Amino acid sequence: MAVIWRTKCHSKVVLKISVQDASDSVTVQLAGKIAGPWTAELERTLHKLAKSLDSKKLCLDLCDVTYVDEAGRKLLREIYSKTGAEIRGNSPLTKYFVEEAMRKSSKSGKEGE
Numbered sequence: 001m002a003v004i005w006r007t008k009c010h011s012k013v014v015l016k017i018s019v020q021d022a023s024d025s026v027t028v029q030l031a032g033k034i035a036g037p038w039t040a041e042l043e044r045t046l047h048k049l050a051k052s053l054d055s056k057k058l059c060l061d062l063c064d065v066t067y068v069d070e071a072g073r074k075l076l077r078e079i080y081s082k083t084g085a086e087i088r089g090n091s092p093l094t095k096y097f098v099e100e101a102m103r104k105s106s107k108s109g110k111e112g113e
Contacts, residue, residue, distance in 0.1 A: 014038055016064075017045050025057040031064035034072035043075055050083070058085040062094045076101035 015038035016031040026049060034042060049058070060079065068076065079085055080101045087102065089095040 015041070017042060019045070019049065022056075025059055026053060027059040027061055029061040029064070033067040033069075034065060034075070035067055035069035036071075039069065039072045039075055042072075046079060053083075058083050060085050060087045062097050063088060063090040065089075065094055065097065068097050073097070073100055077103075 014032050015034060016029075018029040018031075020027045020029065028046065028049070030042070032038075058079075060076070076087065076097065077100070080087060087098045089098040
């Protein structure tokens, strides 16, 4: 399954969401920007997936993500906090997004909040 959003002005892909289902895990591969309306689309996609995860591990692959706005960062923290998802990054930027999603909250002391 892949969800692709394009901007109206430039027909340029802004966020691509690909879901790969394996026997023991579901990997959501993201490419582009997690920002604006695409954050909400990612949230909807993950909400639909949550119903079918059962005992499968959720993995988020951020290796091809180029930008995450504040709402997107909050969503990544919520996903990690609620599911304990494995979040992957491969560059200084994507590793920063991973670390931020897993960081303990100064308010609650819990990871991912």
